[in-house]
Amino acid sequence: MMMTQHHAPHAPSIAAPSSFTPAASFSRTLVNLARGRVHFGGSNRGRRILMEDGTRFTIFRQVRVDGPQVTEAPTSTVVFRVRFRLANMRPWLNKLFSLLPIPLFIGLPGFQAKCWCLDEATGTFQGLYEWRSRAHAEAYARSFAMRFMVGRSVPGTVHHDILPGRSLDEYVESLSEAAEVLA
Numbered sequence: 001m002m003m004t005q006h007h008a009p010h011a012p013s014i015a016a017p018s019s020f021t022p023a024a025s026f027s028r029t030l031v032n033l034a035r036g037r038v039h040f041g042g043s044n045r046g047r048r049i050l051m052e053d054g055t056r057f058t059i060f061r062q063v064r065v066d067g068p069q070v071t072e073a074p075t076s077t078v079v080f081r082v083r084f085r086l087a088n089m090r091p092w093l094n095k096l097f098s099l100l101p102i103p104l105f106i107g108l109p110g111f112q113a114k115c116w117c118l119d120e121a122t123g124t125f126q127g128l129y130e131w132r133s134r135a136h137a138e139a140y141a142r143s144f145a146m147r148f149m150v151g152r153s154v155p156g157t158v159h160h161d162i163l164p165g166r167s168l169d170e171y172v173e174s175l176s177e178a179a180e181v182l183a
Contacts, residue, residue, distance in 0.1 A: 019109050020143045028107030037066040038106065044115050044168075049175035057117035057126050059172070060095060064113040065106055077112070079171045080129040080137040082146070082160040084153040091123045105145045110136025113168045124157075130168035137162045 032038050042062035049057050086094055098116060105111065110132035117126040131137040140146065141160060150158050163171065 020139055022104045022144055025105055025107035026103050029103040030107075032065055032107060039064045039066070044172050044176075047172065047176050049117065049172060051126075051175060055119055055124070056121070057119050057124075059115045059117050059128075061098070061116040062114070063102065063106060065111060076133060076165055077167050078131050078134050078137050079163040079166055079168055080131055080140060080160065081126065081163060082129075082149070082158065083124060083126045084149060084159070085122070085124050085157040086152055087154045089152070091118055091120070091125070094125065101145065101148070105140075105143075108136075108140060108143070108145075110139070115168065115172060128168055128172065134162055134164060 029038070040061070040063050042064060044059045044062050047059045049059065051057065089097065095116075095118070106114070111129070112132060113130040115128040117128060118124070119126070129137070129140070131140065141162075146158075146160075
């Protein structure tokens with residue numbers, strides 16, 4: 001079970017390992033829910049996007065968490081993109097199952113948003129995340145959540161990369177425009 005990564009040299013870590021645990025994330029998720037900071041839906045749900053490699057996905061779920069999750073000074077937002085094929089689970093079932101771990105990662109330090117995507121033709125899933133900084137995205141790449149994803153995927157199919165200097169909405173908009181041109 002190998003993850004590949006394509007990004008610039010390693011940035012210093014800013015999130016303590018203890019803050020990237022399921023329990024810590026779940027606790028912060030409860031606080032954010034109580035304060036009305038967690039929002040499902042959004043303008044990207046249902047959008048068809050065309051990735052740079054020609055793969056077409058449909059966004060089937062979106063979540064955004066308002067406000068900074070950490071107390072550091074603002075940094076450059078990044079998009080974390082992960083693609084995988086599940087082992088032993090049909091895509092329709094994973095759409096339901098993927099609701100369960102949401103409280104365990106939307107409270108992680110630096111998390112801002114996620115779009116869940118599916119390529120119906122191949123059954124390939126893709127997660128598009130917005131993180132507050134490269135260091136937060138890199139911490140997520142080493143987290144329990146990614147290890148869980150690798151464990152339930154077809155060996156060798158989990159690939160991720162970090163796209164600096166853009167918001168998730170900007171990135172999805174550019175991919176959506178490309179899909180419309182080729183439609």
